[in-house]
Amino acid sequence: GAGVSQTPSNKVTEKGKYVELRCDPISGHTALYWYRQSLGQGPEFLIYFQGTGAADDSGLPNDRFFAVRPEGSVSTLKIQRTERGDSAVYLCASSPGVTGELFFGEGSRLTVL
């Protein structure tokens, strides 16, 4: 597609459930980032992929969060045993290379009840 696509755009779940958020980057972009944005805050880094491998996962808050990018294109952010504090907008961005700017998707809004 022309831009970064994220699905679902909205997800409401109950505390303790498992959630998957999907990101389809711009074709040919090798770098893919996940950020989390809470209300009134800037994007907070979670994880960065270069190709298929996670180049930096230091932003993942704990071991309930995991992300994959098995074929170097689409990525899935997985959250186990969701907590109310996980409620936020999860942003995905892709970049053509090491010095390129980030192109963002519209985000997936996660609400944990």
Add this chain to the structure above:
Amino acid sequence: GEDVEQSLFLSVREGDSSVINCTYTDSSSTYLYWYKQEPGAGLQLLTYIFSNMDMKQDQRLTVLLNKKDKHLSLRIADTQTGDSAIYFCAEHLYTGNQFYFGTGTSLTVIP
């Protein structure tokens, strides 16, 4: 992550200039960016400046970079109501290929 600071709010009258400021801490930044976020939307790149430049002009937008003081500003000339949004500055660190964002400045343009 790195500390990127911005003032939270700015209010200007339509037709005036807006200046949004940002300070950052890492002197090894390669690029610095300004992104715009409208309600319910993702971040849209407005402009960027390479760290060895002092100024960049792009139509109504002027970016000033003071590398010594680690200060970045975005000036919007002839501000319009459609410019009302949240503006984020971000720094790119070549080492680790990381991008760090500020907390955002909410710009309100009064007609």
